[in-house]
Amino acid sequence: MSMVYDLFIAPFSEFEFMRRALAGTLALALGAGAIGVFLMLRRMSLVGDAMAHAILPGAAVGFLLSGLSLFAMTAGGFIAGCVVALLTGFVARTTELKEDAALATFYLLSLALGVTIISLKGNNIDLLHVLFGNVLALDDQTLLLIAVNATITLVVLALIYRPLVIECVDPGFMRSESSA
Numbered sequence: 012m013s014m015v016y017d018l019f020i021a022p023f024s025e026f027e028f029m030r031r032a033l034a035g036t037l038a039l040a041l042g043a044g045a046i047g048v049f050l051m052l053r054r055m056s057l058v059g060d061a062m063a064h065a066i067l068p069g070a071a072v073g074f075l076l077s078g079l080s081l082f083a084m085t086a087g088g089f090i091a092g093c094v095v096a097l098l099t100g101f102v103a104r105t106t107e108l109k110e111d112a113a114l115a116t117f118y119l120l121s122l123a124l125g126v127t128i129i130s131l132k133g134n135n136i137d138l139l140h141v142l143f144g145n146v147l148a149l150d151d152q153t154l155l156l157i158a159v160n161a162t163i164t165l166v167v168l169a170l171i172y173r174p175l176v177i178e179c180v181d182p183g184f185m186r187s188e189s190s191a
Contacts, residue, residue, distance in 0.1 A: 030151045035157050037133055039114050040159030045168050052179035061118035065095035067125025075132055081152050 022029045043059070050056050069091025070084045077083035095117045102117075103110040149157075168175070178185045 012106075028147050028149075031154055033148045033155050035146060035149045038154075038157045038161040042164040045165060048062045049168075057114065062092050062095070065118040065121040068121055068128055069094075069125075071125050071128040071132075075128070077167055078089050081156060085156065089090060091121060093124075162188070 017104050023033060047056075047059065050058055066088030069087035069089065071087070072091075073080065073083035073085070073087030076087075095114075098111060099114045102108055102113040106113075108116075174185065177188075
């Protein structure tokens with residue numbers, strides 16, 4: 012029994028950084044898991060990975076303008092993600108290119124732009140370590156941001172659950188019901 016305690020309970024009772032890591036991981040799992048189910052049902056599993064890479068130039072610009080400001084990097088990443096999403100939708104609707112191909116194109120371009128920005132403006136602090144960081148280094152501000160994002164995600168999904176399920180299962184029925 013002592014071995015079980017030493018392996019699974021002691022790290023969380025002794026070290027605050029381990030409790031923060033656990034709380035952050037649970038919040039991410041709750042929010043990302045729910046979104047992931049609907050992305051899989053809609054055959055859009057690439058979207059999560061693509062958007063994670065698409066925010067890199069915005070986060071890099073936020074870092075260059077404000078340093079390690081969580082707000083600046085989050086705002087920059089959000090703006091970059093929205094630009095990639097809007098460009099993807101525009102290209103998919105105005106050309107014969109399918110949405111997943113357009114998304115893959117824009118996220119790769121965005122990722123390349125982000126890596127270029129980071130490379131050109133080298134710094135003693137490696138931004139890649141900040142962006143892809145270490146779960147054991149979560150601070151209060153970051154943990155709060157993760158919790159707020161997970162909460163908003165779950166509340167919005169709860170509000171639009173029924174139409175979202177119908178759209179995933181039978182998009183034709185959803186279109187016929189919404190036009191009536």
